Amino acid sequence: MDIMRLLRDKSPLPIAAYQVSGEYSMIKAGGVLKMIDEEKVMMESLMCLRRAGADIILTYFALQAATYLCNQKR
Template sequence: MEAREDEAEGADILMVKPALPSLDIIRLLKNQTLLPIGACQVSGEYSMIKAAGYLNMIDEKKVMIESLICLRRAGADLIITYFALEAATILRGE
């Protein structure tokens, strides 16, 4: 497994991208290493949610928060996302 090689070479964190299609990989890594697991939501994931929200196909804010919760539940210790500012504002209740 490439992650084991990265860990053996001194990696500080294991980063997975794209994040949402890789929930199973995030969980697998979380179960097999003590390193922090990072998940990077790429621009396509962001655009997909924004476009569906714009077209009123989904509740954009609920889907955005759910996508981040899914990453956390899968085992991500760190999430990199274009939604960071918006999510922080929503989660603070503003």
């Protein structure tokens, strides 16, 4: 994310980030085991990428995040 922030500060081009399957799996497993609040951790991990400068985020959480965001607007 530090590199993404450096790129964002130096370039006007769009930046894409990819959330790897291992991070997705850890968040899902932590949620199943009730060790974490899966939705909160999912959204925080995506927001971290956004804050670092990502314009586009590719993630296995795409449908879950979209559902969460749609429900927050109501």
